[in-house]
Amino acid sequence: MTSSAVVTSPQDLRRSNAATVLRTVWDGAPFTASDVIATTGLTRSTVLGMCDELVQRGWITELEDARSAGTYQKGRPARRYAFAAEAGYVVGVDAGWHRIAATVADLGGTPRGAAEASLGEADTDPALRRETVLAVLDRALTDAGVAREEVLAIVAGVPAPTDAAGTSPRGHEFWERMNPALADALSEQAPIVEVENDANLAAVAEGAVGGGTDLQSFGVLLSGERFGSGLIVDGKLLRGRSGGAGELRLLDLVTGVGGPEGLGYAAREMAHEAMANKTVPPGSALLRAGTAGPDAEHVFAAALNGDPLATDIVAQLADRLARVCAVIATMLDLERIIVAGAIAPAAEPVVAQATELLREYTHPPHPTITASTLGADVVRTGALQRAVALVRADPLGLPARQTRQRRA
Incomplete structure (x- = not known):
């Protein structure tokens, strides 16, 4: 039997601990360091240090202390925090056969804005489909009042199979028309982009909330x-x-x-x-x-x-x-x-x-x-669920420029 040691640098350990704290509090409920300690087993000094760092980076906000909030009576009041759902945004897109629809949501999954457009039977030009997707995305961001640099992930559903790169198999005219290199078209719109089969995203939605x-x-x-x-x-x-x-x-x-x-x-x-x-x-x-x-x-x-x-x-x-x-x-x-x-x-x-x-x-x-x-929005719902999950999997791995302070 052989084994190999895993050497973890202090920087890697700190990032791992911060990510653990962040994922633990992602549901948005106010929390104290004691709440995180009970869930993660991390020490108090580690948790408090991580909370200070996450506040500085805009991922959580510090609230009134427990005494001010009326939940603590004796001794030193506990510091209270909450996940900053507006630290970034995600977009779910349903790029269907005849309808392109997009919804912008915060990191808690709450919709902030939406837009859609129709494509007719004769609208078969790949460039037109790509342009329509990008136009609907822009309108949804405008409706949400969200700047493009605040978007952390975009997930788009298409009526075609897709591989890990978001590419559909060649040689099938319908699939190529439904997915005309959308992953490439969206690649500069967010640090995380995923193009997925629409039925797969519907399954994600039904598994999460259906x-x-x-x-x-x-x-x-x-x-x-x-x-x-x-x-x-x-x-x-x-x-x-x-x-x-x-x-x-x-x-x-x-x-x-x-x-x-x-x-x-x-x-x-x-x-x-x-x-x-x-x-x-x-x-x-x-x-x-x-x-x-x-x-x-x-x-x-x-x-x-x-x-x-x-x-x-x-x-x-x-x-x-x-x-x-x-x-x-x-x-x-x-x-x-x-x-x-x-x-x-x-x-x-x-x-x-x-x-x-x-x-x-x-x-x-x-x-x-x-x-x-879940009706006509089942694919978009799954796209948003998937987008949040992608950000949540490694939030601190995103480019630093993408992390935004919570809005006033």
């Missing part, structure tokens, strides 16, 4: 125009060799599914086909959907009201969804599949029927299907 908070193994299924899945197994996000874990091109091979088209797309196409073939029953609510014709929300709402055609479409979609979920959940032994994205709240009729059908397609213990409550 339907997966109590689970170790679950899947998230973005279900609008195309299916895409983010997979958490044994508490870890699956990414694969080139970031392609969860890509659902394999659905072309699944009987009763036949392709990766999502619930929103499929519901709309089924309704439009029925109207084109003049098979819509007289009096159907779908005939009153307007000049653009019924979309998925029209179909789901009509099904809840007993419309025969909409009810049939929902039944077909439920079977399709159950088969997709059976493939994913059985292969990875998942406890739950969470249907997410803007369509999720309206898709409850499909989800409810699919849950029952899933019992026919799987063996005990049966997985379940639920609809996400």
